[in-house]
Every structure is written in C-alpha cells, then in structure tokens.
Amino acid sequence: MLTDEQRQAYEQDGYLVVEDLLSHEEADAFLAEQEKEKEEVRGLGLKRYLADTSWSSLAKHGKICAIVSELMAGDPMIVQTMYMAKSPEGGTGVALHQDTHYIRNEPNTLMACWLALSDTDRDNGGLCVVPGSHKRPLYETASPEDDSEHAAWVKDYEMRDPDGKVWVEEMHSHQIVGLEPDEIRYLCVPRGGGVFFTSMTIHGSFANRSGSRPRLIPATHYVKDGTWVYRTDIQEVHSVS
Structure with missing residues (x-):
C-alpha cells in the first residue's frame, strides 16, 4: 500500500499526508448523514x-x-472518532499538543487518521505539525495564551490501570512550551486526503480566517491490538474488521 519513501517519511517526520483516501462521493455521503444525525447518536x-x-x-x-495497520505493524483497534468542523467566520482551532497527554496508553501504539472532507490549508484552519517532534519525550505544556485562536476547556476523566485501580485526572487544553514558530509546518490537504500521525507528534490548528471556506474534518484514533487505554470513557476498543 505504501512506498518505501512514504514509510521512511512517517518514521522520520512522525506524520504522512496521503491523497485520495476517500472519493468525493464518499465525502458527500458522510457529510449528508451528519446533517440528519439523530440527537441520541450525537x-x-x-x-x-x-x-x-x-x-x-x-x-x-x-x-x-490498511495504511494504519502497515504503519503500526499490527492489527488496528478503534479508540474514538471525532468531528471537527470550523466555520469560515473564525471557527477556533485546537492548540498544538501531543495526543499522548490526553490518551495515555500502554505500550504507546496510539496513532490517528485526520481526514479532509474539504480542501484544507493554513487560511481555513488546516492541520499543522512539528516534524520530528515524535522522537523526543513529551514536551512541557502550559495553558493557552490566545483563546481567539484556540478553544479552551477543562474536564475530569476517570482512569483505570490494568490492575483495576481507578482514579480521576483533570485534563485541560494547553500549548507546548518553548516551541518556535519556524518549527511549525502548515499542511495543505486536498478533499478526500488525510494525515496519519503518531501520538507523540505535535499537531494542532488555528482559527479559520478564510471568510468563505468551512473546514470539515473527521478523525479516528487507533491503537494496536493488545494495547491498554487508561481513560475509561474510551477504554473499550473495537476491531476494524
């Protein structure tokens, strides 16, 4: 499925952009279903x-x-799905972060697929990444400084370890400390394309300033079969087969 160059790019950079994952018909069908999604499903x-x-x-x-399986060298299990739509009138983004901060798992096999159902770029709040950041330990974090660009939130999550110990942890939006602007790479992903990235890869997005183009993004997080996910709200994972 992937070329040697693509696999090497993922290992080196911590992310990979792949075009034509979905047809325009598949993208249209998904968006149409979201328009009529029932409240109990939402x-x-x-x-x-x-x-x-x-x-x-x-x-x-x-x-x-198939790509997820190849990149994680194992059988993917679904952890969660998310829909991140940004309106053209300044819909806020998610401050740059590493997913491991929010979805602790052991061993750390977590990765994501971020799908573009609209053309995405810097102007309409597309994904940005820090290449190579997955090779370092978790970065230090602090509360976001600019809530006009990034949504702010605080939430308690119940955690459970493999021995059955249960506790609660407060999680909140944050930004990476000491990150230089020139380290950030802004991605252009055409409709139907996607970005695969590791849980240690710094990524996020900024507000949609396009004035005319919505940014429509579903994402799925996966772990390799046999991985323990600590958060109880997403601890039960499901096979892709």
Whole structure:
C-alpha cells in the first residue's frame, strides 16, 4: 500500500499526508448523514461509530485501515472518532499538543487518521505539525495564551490501570512550551486526503480566517491490538474488521 519513501517519511517526520483516501462521493455521503444525525447518536460523542454506519464506514475504511495497520505493524483497534468542523467566520482551532497527554496508553501504539472532507490549508484552519517532534519525550505544556485562536476547556476523566485501580485526572487544553514558530509546518490537504500521525507528534490548528471556506474534518484514533487505554470513557476498543 505504501512506498518505501512514504514509510521512511512517517518514521522520520512522525506524520504522512496521503491523497485520495476517500472519493468525493464518499465525502458527500458522510457529510449528508451528519446533517440528519439523530440527537441520541450525537450524544455518543467519541463512540458514534458504534451506532452510526457513516462513522463506522470511515473508521473501518479498507484503504485507511490498511495504511494504519502497515504503519503500526499490527492489527488496528478503534479508540474514538471525532468531528471537527470550523466555520469560515473564525471557527477556533485546537492548540498544538501531543495526543499522548490526553490518551495515555500502554505500550504507546496510539496513532490517528485526520481526514479532509474539504480542501484544507493554513487560511481555513488546516492541520499543522512539528516534524520530528515524535522522537523526543513529551514536551512541557502550559495553558493557552490566545483563546481567539484556540478553544479552551477543562474536564475530569476517570482512569483505570490494568490492575483495576481507578482514579480521576483533570485534563485541560494547553500549548507546548518553548516551541518556535519556524518549527511549525502548515499542511495543505486536498478533499478526500488525510494525515496519519503518531501520538507523540505535535499537531494542532488555528482559527479559520478564510471568510468563505468551512473546514470539515473527521478523525479516528487507533491503537494496536493488545494495547491498554487508561481513560475509561474510551477504554473499550473495537476491531476494524
């Protein structure tokens, strides 16, 4: 499925852009379903793929899962799905972060596929990454300084370890400390394309300043079969088969 150059790029940079994962017809079908999604399905949040075939068809898409399996060298299990739409009138982004901060897992096999259902670039709040950041330990973080660009949130999550110990951790939006602007790479991803990245790769997005182009992005997080996910709200993972 992937070339040697693509695999090497993923290992070196911590992310990989792949075009033509979805046809325009598949993208249209998903967006149409979101327009009529029932409230009880929307209420499932990160687990909508369990009750909505439009979500499960993306999370289990053959072309996507083949690449995920190749990159993680194992059988992918679905952890969660998310829909991140930004309006053209300044819809805020997600401050740059590493997913491991929010989805602790052991061993750390977590990775994501971020899908573009609209053409995305810097102007409409497309994904940005820090190449090579996955090769370092977790970066220091602090609270975001600019809430006009990035959404701010605080939430408690129940955690459970493999021995059954349960506790609660407060998680919140943050930004990476000491990150220089020239380290950030802004990606252009055409409609139907996607970005695969590791849980240690710094990534995020800024506000949509285009004035005319929405940014429509579903994403799925996967772990390799046999991985323990600590957060109880997403601890039960599901096979892509």
